[in-house]
Amino acid sequence: xxxxxxxVSVRDLRAFTALAELRNFTRAAKECNLSQPAFSALIRALExxxxxxxxxxxxxxxxxxxxxxxxxxxxxxxxxDFGLALTDLRDLATRRRGRVAVAVLPALAAGWLPDVxxxxxxxxxxxxxxxxxxLADECIDRVRAGKADFALASSRSTSAELTSELFCADRxxxxxxxxxxxxxxxxxxxxxxxxxxxxxxxxxxxxxxxIDQAIWPGRARKVMELDQLSTVAGMVRAGLGITVVPAxxxxxxxxxxxxxxxxxxxxxxxxxxxxxSRDRGLSIAARTLYELCxxxxxxxxxxxxxx
Amino acid sequence: xxxxxxxVSVRDLRAFTALAELRNFTRAAKECNLSQPAFSALIRALExxxxxxxxxxxxxxxxxxxxxxxxxxxxxxxxxDFGLALTDLRDLATRRRGRVAVAVLPALAAGWLPDVxxxxxxxxxxxxxxxxxxLADECIDRVRAGKADFALASSRSTSAELTSELFCADRxxxxxxxxxxxxxxxxxxxxxxxxxxxxxxxxxxxxxxxIDQAIWPGRARKVMELDQLSTVAGMVRAGLGITVVPAxxxxxxxxxxxxxxxxxxxxxxxxxxxxxSRDRGLSIAARTLYELCxxxxxxxxxxxxxx
DNA sequence: CACACTTACGATATTCGTAAGGATT
DNA sequence: AATCCTTACGAATATCGTAAGTGTG
Numbered sequence: 001x002x003x004x005x006x007x008v009s010v011r012d013l014r015a016f017t018a019l020a021e022l023r024n025f026t027r028a029a030k031e032c033n034l035s036q037p038a039f040s041a042l043i044r045a046l047e048x049x050x051x052x053x054x055x056x057x058x059x060x061x062x063x064x065x066x067x068x069x070x071x072x073x074x075x076x077x078x079x080x081d082f083g084l085a086l087t088d089l090r091d092l093a094t095r096r097r098g099r100v101a102v103a104v105l106p107a108l109a110a111g112w113l114p115d116v117x118x119x120x121x122x123x124x125x126x127x128x129x130x131x132x133x134x135l136a137d138e139c140i141d142r143v144r145a146g147k148a149d150f151a152l153a154s155s156r157s158t159s160a161e162l163t164s165e166l167f168c169a170d171r172x173x174x175x176x177x178x179x180x181x182x183x184x185x186x187x188x189x190x191x192x193x194x195x196x197x198x199x200x201x202x203x204x205x206x207x208x209x210x211i212d213q214a215i216w217p218g219r220a221r222k223v224m225e226l227d228q229l230s231t232v233a234g235m236v237r238a239g240l241g242i243t244v245v246p247a248x249x250x251x252x253x254x255x256x257x258x259x260x261x262x263x264x265x266x267x268x269x270x271x272x273x274x275x276x277s278r279d280r281g282l283s284i285a286a287r288t289l290y291e292l293c294x295x296x297x298x299x300x301x302x303x304x305x306x307x
Numbered sequence: 308x309x310x311x312x313x314x315v316s317v318r319d320l321r322a323f324t325a326l327a328e329l330r331n332f333t334r335a336a337k338e339c340n341l342s343q344p345a346f347s348a349l350i351r352a353l354e355x356x357x358x359x360x361x362x363x364x365x366x367x368x369x370x371x372x373x374x375x376x377x378x379x380x381x382x383x384x385x386x387x388d389f390g391l392a393l394t395d396l397r398d399l400a401t402r403r404r405g406r407v408a409v410a411v412l413p414a415l416a417a418g419w420l421p422d423v424x425x426x427x428x429x430x431x432x433x434x435x436x437x438x439x440x441x442l443a444d445e446c447i448d449r450v451r452a453g454k455a456d457f458a459l460a461s462s463r464s465t466s467a468e469l470t471s472e473l474f475c476a477d478r479x480x481x482x483x484x485x486x487x488x489x490x491x492x493x494x495x496x497x498x499x500x501x502x503x504x505x506x507x508x509x510x511x512x513x514x515x516x517x518i519d520q521a522i523w524p525g526r527a528r529k530v531m532e533l534d535q536l537s538t539v540a541g542m543v544r545a546g547l548g549i550t551v552v553p554a555x556x557x558x559x560x561x562x563x564x565x566x567x568x569x570x571x572x573x574x575x576x577x578x579x580x581x582x583x584s585r586d587r588g589l590s591i592a593a594r595t596l597y598e599l600c601x602x603x604x605x606x607x608x609x610x611x612x613x614x
Numbered sequence: 615c616a617c618a619c620t621t622a623c624g625a626t627a628t629t630c631g632t633a634a635g636g637a638t639t
Numbered sequence: 640a641a642t643c644c645t646t647a648c649g650a651a652t653a654t655c656g657t658a659a660g661t662g663t664g
Contacts, residue, residue: 006393009316035656037503040619042654050393056588059618059663066590067399074392078385084311086357092374093359130353277639281363283373332644342631347644349629366637366643621660628653635646 010082013075015042019055020072021061045307050253058216070271091126098285101130103142105272107170107229109133111251116296120289127285136206143275148285152293154206163278167297170246170270172210172263175236175253183259189213190265197223197241206270211244214268233258246270248298281304317389319579320382322349326362327379330369330432357363396526398433410438410449411457412513412579414477416440422596423603427435427461427596434592443513450582452517456585456593459600461513475604477577479570480545482560489549490566497522497572504548506539507532513577521575540565553577555605 011032018072019028019039029039047054054068064072090095094186106115117129127251134143139153176196182188198220200207200277211220223241226232229252232243237257245253250260274293276282280288319335320341325333326346326416336346354361361375371379398404416438424436440450446460451468463471481495489495503525508515517525530548533539536559541549544564552560556568582590583601589597 007316007318008389009314011314011321012316026617036618036655037620037622038655040621044620050396052396052591056586057619059620060663062589062619063584063586065588066593067396071396072394074388074395078388078392081385081388082315085378085385087383089357089374089378091379106342139552168476279363279368279601280369281372284359286373321650325648333642344645345630351645352629364644366638366645369644382618530647617663617664619663620662621659622658624655624657626653626655628651630649631653633647633648637642637644639640639642 006051007285008049010079012042012046013050013079015039016046016054017072017079019043019062020064020068025057025062049138059138079198079252092284093220093290095124096126096284098124098126098283099130100283100286100289101132101142101148102289103132103134103148103153104140105136105139105154106133107151107246107249108152108272111248112296116292119296120292123164124285124288135204141277146277146280150274150290152272153225153275154270154272156273157275159279162275163284164272164273164275167272167274167294170248170298172214172241172244172246172255172265172268172270173230173250174244174259174263175233175250176241176242176259177236177239178257180242182261185261187264188261190263190268193220193242193263194248195221197221197274199235199241199243200225201229201232201243201245203225206213207245210270213267215244229253249270313371315353315356317375317386319349319353319356322346322384323353323382324379324386326350327371327375327382327485332364332369333484344362351444364425377494379594380492399591400488402592402595403432403433404438405431405590405594406435406450406591407593408455409596410439410441410446410455410601411442412443412446412461412555413461414553414556415579418555419603419605420532420574423599426603427599430467431592431595442511447582448586453584453587456589456599458580459579460582461577463580468585470581474581475550475603476577477555477579477605478522479551479553479572479575480557481551481568481570482540482557483552483566483568484543484546485508485566487549494571495523495568497570497575500527500549500551502506502528504528504530506530506548506550508536508539508550510533514552514556517553517577521553521572536560544608555579 015028015032019025019029022028022031026036026041029036032039042054050071052067052071053065054071056063056065073267081224089095110133113131117131121129132138132148134142136153136155137150140150140155140157140162142148143151144159152167171276172183174193176183182192193215199221200211202225221290224235233253233255235241236243236253237255243262255261312517322339323334325338326332329335329338333343336343339346341349344478350362354486357378359374360372361378363370363372383384395404401495417440422436426440428436439445440562441449443460444461446455446458447462447464447469449455450458451466460476481489483490491500500522507529509532533542535555540560540562542548543550543560544562551570560567
């Protein structure tokens with residue numbers, strides 16, 4: 001007997017239980033796909049390893065010893081537990097079970113993500129999904145805290161813990177009423193919007209920040225400032241002014257009275273990044289969703305105007 | 308990945324948990340007494356075996372994957388359970404734990420067994436003892452039913468399930484008062500007792516059966532018939548008669564007014580047998596007590612008269 | 615003498631350690 | 640340059656199957 005350096009394998013336990021059940025070396029050996037002498041040696045090695053004789057055997061009879069009976073209980077339970085552990089693990093690997101948590105900008109979460117998640121869920125119905133629609137800072141926090149596997153946010157990571165890669169570039173569009181002077185254009189420029197009454201989003205939104213950077217505040221004729229894009233849509237529809245929003249939010253403005261026109265403003269792009277922890281790799285489930293997101297990523301130019 | 312023929316060993320799990328804890332191949336390898344490359348190969352083989360990547364590793368960092376974290380829980384529990392199973396088993400093997408059940412004739416159980424058990428218990432205090440003091444038939448039943456590991460009884464086994472070996476031969480002694488005519492003899496014969504008033508045990512006792520066989524009933528002057536030997540002792544002491552009992556019961560008659568004299572009756576022997584199941588081997592604890600019983604067995608001639 | 619476990623032994627696979635390679639800080 | 644994981648490869652070890660051995664009913 002080695003000094004407590006016993007090395008018992010799952011196969012050993014299976015051999016043991018097989019012999020305990022069949023009480024016959026020859027048949028148990030066949031069950032384990034081993035020659036009978038090899039099987040015999042295996043059992044002997046196991047007995048040495050645990051330090052106790054497990055079977056009383058002569059040429060006619062094979063019986064568990066009292067100690068063997070005790071060990072059989074343990075061995076059976078161990079095999080069962082191991083099997084369960086392995087099943088769990090393989091369920092994860094085959095994506096039959098699992099969990100993915102993502103943090104996504106509200107615009108993407110509402111407009112683009114649902115179809116992607118639907119596709120994902122249909123392919124892997126056993127995987128639990130956790131979506132947080134949050135602004136950039138909270139997205140980053142969630143990834144950093146391990147509460148999200150990855151995030152789609154509009155700013156790069158601030159710390160070295162996260163990696164970021166460009167996911168898509170969200171270009172801006174004019175939104176106006178169908179009867180507006182610019183409604184028929186294929187493109188519009190910032191200059192053409194300078195004197196238009198403008199419906200703004202709150203200063204805290206990333207959209208507003210981009211716009212303030214491009215159209216310096218003094219130039220635009222601000223009519224009002226709102227928090228929700230759907231409210232902005234209502235205001236524009238009522239003829240109170242125009243607005244400018246990134247392509248990914250245009251789904252808020254799909255309405256027969258409204259028209260969207262791509263904005264000609266080369267530098268004016270809201271970049272969206274895919275953020276994830278630098279050291280903590282993605283789980284299989286998370287990686288799968290990650291890959292699907294990349295595969296289904298919105299076209300870089302943004303969707304055409306619905307007009 | 309093999310088709311569900313995974314063979315994982317305890318050593319693999321230990322390596323896995325070591326690496327999960329240390330997050331460093333070199334140190335974990337040392338912990339497992341392996342060269343670092345061998346350890347690396349072992350981990351890779353384990354990952355292949357379970358079919359899932361368990362660690363994310365580059366040259367600078369080793370981290371569990373999400374799947375690895377799940378498996379760590381299982382592995383830890385499995386190792387713990389295995390350790391417990393092994394400890395239990397080795398406790399049995401080293402006789403630090405266990406249980407022995409014996410069925411023993413009342414005479415042996417009261418007179419001879421206590422000292423043997425005391426010795427046994429001192430040597431192996433962790434082993435639980437179950438003693439049934441029962442007559443021959445019940446002793447046999449208990450062994451056959453698996454309720455006793457072995458028995459000391461005064462008849463051979465009736466069935467082929469049990470093996471019996473002669474344990475000791477219990478010879479008969481006269482018991483009389485110190486002032487009795489035969490009290491001074493070194494030996495007495497059956498003839499010398501023929502006319503003595505005789506205190507009998509009940510017909511069901513094995514002692515009585517031996518006596519009835521040797522001294523045919525008509526010849527003895529039966530004074531009374533009792534169930535308990537200690538009552539017989541009292542009657543003899545009161546001068547109501549003599550009796551004849553086997554050596555192993557003489558402890559009932561140790562009294563200043565009583566004398567015991569070996570009986571000269573060659574064929575008259577109560578044989579006591581050690582009985583055990585033919586196929587079911589003895590547990591380590593049982594075998595140990597068995598061996599001690601044989602070692603401490605009463606001398607074949609029976610003890611000298613205390614006179 | 616037929617069946618079932620054990621021993622013997624040469625062949626095959628695995629596993630090991632050393633040394634070299636490659637990547638990251 | 641130092642650290643740490645991986646690859647390469649010959650050597651040591653373990654395991655396997657065939658065949659002979661042994662004991663029991």
